Amino acid sequence: MNKIKVGVIGATGMVGQNYLRLLADHPWFEVTYVAASPRSAGRTYEEAVAGRWLMTDPLPEQYKDLIVGDAGDIDSAKGKCTVIFSAVSLDKEQVKELELAYAAAGFAVVSNNSAHRHTENVPMLIPEVNHAHVDIIPAQREFYGWDTGLLAVKPNCSLQSYVTPIHALREKGYQVDRMIITTLQAISGAGYPGVPSYDMLDNIVPYIGGEEEKSEEEPLKIFGTIEDGKFVYDNSIQISAHCNRVPVIDGHTACVSLGFKGEKPELDEILEIWENFKSLPQELDLPSAPRQPIIVRYEADRPQPRRDRDMDKAMAVSVGRLRECKVFDYRFVGLSHNTVRGAAGGAILMAELLVAKGYIK
Amino acid sequence: MNKIKVGVIGATGMVGQNYLRLLADHPWFEVTYVAASPRSAGRTYEEAVAGRWLMTDPLPEQYKDLIVGDAGDIDSAKGKCTVIFSAVSLDKEQVKELELAYAAAGFAVVSNNSAHRHTENVPMLIPEVNHAHVDIIPAQREFYGWDTGLLAVKPNCSLQSYVTPIHALREKGYQVDRMIITTLQAISGAGYPGVPSYDMLDNIVPYIGGEEEKSEEEPLKIFGTIEDGKFVYDNSIQISAHCNRVPVIDGHTACVSLGFKGEKPELDEILEIWENFKSLPQELDLPSAPRQPIIVRYEADRPQPRRDRDMDKAMAVSVGRLRECKVFDYRFVGLSHNTVRGAAGGAILMAELLVAKGYIK
Amino acid sequence: MNKIKVGVIGATGMVGQNYLRLLADHPWFEVTYVAASPRSAGRTYEEAVAGRWLMTDPLPEQYKDLIVGDAGDIDSAKGKCTVIFSAVSLDKEQVKELELAYAAAGFAVVSNNSAHRHTENVPMLIPEVNHAHVDIIPAQREFYGWDTGLLAVKPNCSLQSYVTPIHALREKGYQVDRMIITTLQAISGAGYPGVPSYDMLDNIVPYIGGEEEKSEEEPLKIFGTIEDGKFVYDNSIQISAHCNRVPVIDGHTACVSLGFKGEKPELDEILEIWENFKSLPQELDLPSAPRQPIIVRYEADRPQPRRDRDMDKAMAVSVGRLRECKVFDYRFVGLSHNTVRGAAGGAILMAELLVAKGYIK
């Protein structure tokens, strides 16, 4: 099988590097193009990231000699790839335009950026949760007049720890209608250089700009439906999020209290639902799909970020401490790897889904 | 004025050391007795803590030559002091008996231990909140047949960050009836050696044994009333706590969502109530009382443990990020110093209150 | 090929767990026996480590149902395995006796413990450095009257970062005769619970009991020779070590100043020697041997523990910052993974060497 040629724009930043790391041995995709800011353009990728390759694995050989393109120059990508993974870091309006322009030029754009998350005909995907949302693509193409182009985005890293477990319960007919969530988020979520060490030694920072709004609003679209080629949000859930930065390298933890409207499941039933949860990515055996999307921990003090973030290629969500809540119905702790499941890995899984569904060829 | 002679039992552990550090220059109290386990008894205090003095200030000269008594031998304290600060670390039943025995022997016992927190005629005090609870002492003395003896205890360190702010609102007539709280607690709360560094580097632990129950139940007694010489809990509030251990030396942070029954105050009014809150310890100008019990921070990212824990002798509670909650009414972040306000400092303030009210002479 | 049956004694501690983790998919060895203290004996391995499995990978399925033996009872190992990996944690004399007793019973004992490191006919091996020392085994067997039994030990984890680079220079004829070394050692070297977090947040501890002596004395045996069936130490090198504990999970860093007697190599030559260094484990293609034992980093600020410790299965030594020394001849920074290269991984490589040389069958 010929691999599908993919490009990474914003390839020199931390998310871009994670894309390259995760795509290095991908069975379906082959990175044939990288682009970044004009400052890096024209240099080899090895030169462009000299002294700022942040991954613990060494820079894979295959990328060293790729010539970095200018991410703003769409023509330079033409003919080199059919998929664009976007990790660009520009202001919101610039990203919006740029990603639309790539799609208009025929590329399948899969983005980690927040700019288009609330665009009405752009799916925001957690493949295990709302894979059906990819079926907006025909309407999207029609609306914009695109042929092969498409645009799909990934939600914020902060919510991956609890949206899948909540979805598993919804799918069984249990209506979660309120959630209060406190996240303890890893520093890699802020990129590099990111959070100063002066703020993270013997300290936590109880604030991450924009993060609480994303954590509260994005799930409503993910849980939403498509009507007339547009997303309709599910406003039956109220979510309140407290987001904290803590001295952890990778892995976002969430302490979740949740309540149900109508019938609620028993504790044991919840555990069983989570243990047995599978979705389309597992059925399709997508390369980046975890075999078990939700891993239940039964120890009193798990999940913990350093010990559980890497489970199943760092794509599984670990949950634990399920117990009754004194105010709502239940409480639990969820954990997921923010730069893999919550960023580049999640986006690659989305692209795999788009391939499997025939939208990327 | 002659200082009141006080003893510290459990004097060699971390809480005991904090008592000694904070009492070193106290205007009312003078440490004339220290006791610990039989293993330490008979040695000078300097010998007993050689290699395990954990405070950053050096061991005060005045304690070096005190001969350590056996905390289990009440006779050895007699004649040496009238107040006993208890920081003993034994099993719950042993502590219960021991503290009662000290009180029966005529000592005013002020304890940091959890054993008697729910004893029906023992006050559990945050002096700014429920100072009126000390007036159970006459009934306590009558019940046990004590003359000068008394027993008063301090609540858990985890709840100091939010109980005072909530109290300030209750005092103005606003009925908080539900709270969901997530704490990010410092390692010093676990004593020494306490939490292994292997669990606290690049990690958090989403569990602290017994801490959630304490955080949920103790406020109900603190907010309660005295009837017939016993405490009646205020069950009108429902509290759910998620307690986490994080890599911070000192200072417990709490992310709080709260709801009101009946009328609720405006945001501005809450800030004004907190800014202006004073209580009896401030009116009496007790030596360990912070001038302003609640300090409001207006920066987006405060309070933070390393930056705010030491405010006003580490006895003030810092609050910030007051904002609306998407599920309840409001949200805020509270912070207090767990080993000072939440342990030894809080207990010393209690003892000062007991002196001011005439129960310790 | 039938795999060689191996046992791990001290299997429940951190080093023992590392052995099991690294042996889980070993092409030559199969763990068929585990033993620990009498407290664990009789339980399944899964029960014995419940709540204290410290590895980030989950407990491999194959170990869960192994019944834990009593490490002190040699008979219980008989017939179950031919190699014993020792990670026991007892007092020195007990370990000495126990390891000799296993060897006397016919087992090939490969130990991580320090007890026999200076026993005159026991080889202390870094396979890339002194593989020739295994040839003391016939003399050892003759001396003790052992048939199939043997005893070989691993040196301390602190010296792995610099002994191999120094050896590579010695091998080319350059006589290093003085070294002053400061190590910055990871907390995993202290086992679990090990170093309290109270000592490791916002702090370093400039002392590790016994570590400086080991770092100074063990290289002299490793660089020594065999005469009359005994090791003669190489006393031509003087080593001074300063050992510090720092808040790093895994990976010991060493800052090394070194001087030569007689001719000294140029900077470029040293780099070339290191880049090209290979030894017997590489020639024999032993399963745990790194392809390149010494990896040279050319960035100004490398090696760094989190970024470089895992290179080549965590078995390679990373070196960098080679430059002239103002007092001796040169300076460099060395780094190696203390629980893999410096403990269980190094011991497994030793066992592979003993197999390849025919001493284990």
Place this chain on the structure above:
Amino acid sequence: MNKIKVGVIGATGMVGQNYLRLLADHPWFEVTYVAASPRSAGRTYEEAVAGRWLMTDPLPEQYKDLIVGDAGDIDSAKGKCTVIFSAVSLDKEQVKELELAYAAAGFAVVSNNSAHRHTENVPMLIPEVNHAHVDIIPAQREFYGWDTGLLAVKPNCSLQSYVTPIHALREKGYQVDRMIITTLQAISGAGYPGVPSYDMLDNIVPYIGGEEEKSEEEPLKIFGTIEDGKFVYDNSIQISAHCNRVPVIDGHTACVSLGFKGEKPELDEILEIWENFKSLPQELDLPSAPRQPIIVRYEADRPQPRRDRDMDKAMAVSVGRLRECKVFDYRFVGLSHNTVRGAAGGAILMAELLVAKGYIK
């Protein structure tokens, strides 16, 4: 006594903030002027540091309404103060010019910047070590044609932990002629935002740009002499430094091996020399002078940064672990607070010395 009016230029950065914090209650000095970059000029100091006041103590009231001047505009300081504490952060040549211009304008300039450290007639002072170097001021004034102006600078923070202990030995006639030093330096030395947390969690960085050269060269001037109005360096000592960044907030630790030429003291004598060391700042009872400049720790594992950095107003050097060296004569560990003793506090002590010696009036 009327206080001497002082200004702080570079007042909004971390070092500038430390100056202000330490000068808030100074008995001799009163801050009457602050200046920073043109961007901050014209605003109140409170506005200028809003959201970036990094000290744990709150911003002292007295500074809030000071109008920030433009540090590049010397005229704006005129008439407002007679001493300028320089914490400017510009390129080296700009700093050189600016500091000379302030001195030419009549200000006594006391600088923390490295630009003039090797200017031949500018003293680089550790007041306990080379207080006699202030007597170059008359020659300096004559050379530049300054009347009341003067320029004195502070050495780098990395060397404060060992230069005073070595000086104490030199003063007794013992000639240290070689030192190999490894420093473990705190992150506050890099200012704010400084070192990314991504580099400092579960990691150390074995490199700090320019730091090793400073650590090796600056002591030679400090130990030097004045001849013909210029400093002559003491080249009889060879120093080699390995500088590392470690996850510690404040406090630089140094592991030191040292050798003597000629007679060497006994271990006990060294300890006695250190214990009894006093110098001119102590004799003059300067306000910022520690009572005991060198504090000897006898515990096996001290000094440690978090526990010892704050000794005696954070102005004392703590030493410990004195023992023989296997290669040189002795080894020890030294520690000092980098932002107090090693920066603002050291500079204030210099200014006090200049007052006491009559050079600042």
